[in-house]
Amino acid sequence: MPPERALPAPATRQRRRPRRRELWCPAHPDERLLGNGRKYFLHLLTAEELRQRGLTEKKARLVLQAYPVLVLSNEWLEELFCAGCGQSRWCHVVQPEQGHHRVRWAPPELWQQVAHVDPAVANPSVSEFSRREARRQRHRRQDGGRYVDLGS
Numbered sequence: 001m002p003p004e005r006a007l008p009a010p011a012t013r014q015r016r017r018p019r020r021r022e023l024w025c026p027a028h029p030d031e032r033l034l035g036n037g038r039k040y041f042l043h044l045l046t047a048e049e050l051r052q053r054g055l056t057e058k059k060a061r062l063v064l065q066a067y068p069v070l071v072l073s074n075e076w077l078e079e080l081f082c083a084g085c086g087q088s089r090w091c092h093v094v095q096p097e098q099g100h101h102r103v104r105w106a107p108p109e110l111w112q113q114v115a116h117v118d119p120a121v122a123n124p125s126v127s128e129f130s131r132r133e134a135r136r137q138r139h140r141r142q143d144g145g146r147y148v149d150l151g152s
Contacts, residue, residue: 023093023103028084033091033103035080042077042113044070049113069115077106077114 023033044050050060050070063070074095080103081088090106122131 019099021101022099023080023091023101025082025084026091026104028082031082031084033080033082035078035088037079039076039078039093040114042072042075042110043115044072044113077110 025031025033044053045064045068047057047060047064050063051057055063076093077090078093079088080091091103092106092110094102096102
């Protein structure tokens, strides 16, 4: 009689669809943030910025000697929508480990660490008319009525 063989363990099926990111609003912890827009990755240029992220002074200097501009692949700015707030806001997303994210509102100083983007300068591909019309919705009088645009 041949010796009995152990049957191979059944192969686990891989999940075909990737899981959705779990991003939660800082102001409304029970609301999921929606959005899958462009990510603006942060760039580090000084040893001080690296030290703030946990590296020692010596390692920070060595890294900057090897790479004058270090692009962080686990930190970025992204525009996300919160249903609780009812608006889209720029968020600073940090992914310390795979699958987990920390989200906070992006302070304006972080835009200085993003290459090729200056939020203070208007987009040159947008016409002055479009820019003015978009601003018109924000300007209202004390009684709720709109100001008359005398420039057009």
